Amino acid sequence: MTVSKTAEKSSEKPGDAAKGRKDAAEAQPEALQLGELSEQLGYVLKRAQLKVFENFLRCMASLQLTPAQFSVLLLVEKNPGRNQTEIASTLGILRPNFVALLDNLESRDLCARIRSTNDRRSHILVLTDKGKAVLARAKKLVATKHEARLNELLGQANREALLGMLAKIANEF
Template sequence: MAKPATLPDTQEALPAGTDVQVPLDAALDDLIGYAMRRAQLKLFQTLINQLSSHDLRPAQFSAMAIIDQNPGLMQADLARALSIEPPQVVPLLNKLESRALAVRVRCKPDKRSYGIFLSKTGEALLKELKQIAAQSDIDATSALDPAEREELLRLLKKVYQD
């Protein structure tokens, strides 16, 4: 028979019969990458729920925001901005085009290249989606006060912009 695991010293003084619930993922608590992934999952789930009423996913919203900021950008540039492989951009853009939210326009100098633009419908929807995303962010980080949110954002940018 296997010897039962011993509890850390801080929990050995608990009265007999006390049920101690150690989270199953406690072994990963000290890993920043794990904590960031868990936080990202919570943030994305909140955003996914909000965007679902518009039949959009976070990647599509992100693409729309990037296109809006950079009208006429090429698919390869959009892929780089989204940190995805270029072939993954095609179905994403196909979905946006099928909904008349974005258009690909052939570039004059290079007939093989297309610039990507939001349609008027896409621009109008993006305005609403930005408000939804901002509120979703606030809701998902409600345990933080404004100064903590600002500090977390500053630190996360420091990590990924390095």
């Protein structure tokens, strides 16, 4: 539902913050009414998702990992010995689009493609030592900076309830 990632660069310059205010009984043109929009699940869901991704990227800035890259590393670690098709399809990534993603991770020596001896068509995916180390650091960053922020905002119980409902939507809707 709309909702871009742009920062709202306020046109207020630091010096003259009082310029926008009106003198007396004038119409104040600011602040549109969202109305029913704020009750639309899709709208709120998308805005929340953008904020979460944005924060994720900030937390991962030092490691230069996108959400997609992080999810690939996590899945390869948990499922060693799987090929590209299996990893990609589990994440909902189409095989053609997975190639460039892997090229990137492999060029940074975070994971490797290994020709399978059973089926010489497929590439078995594994994390390199550096990949494992980076993933470990990434997990710590996510836990301490990203998810911790959510617990602080929602509380542990609410955060788990939120996750459960979202999973239900993702799986049963």
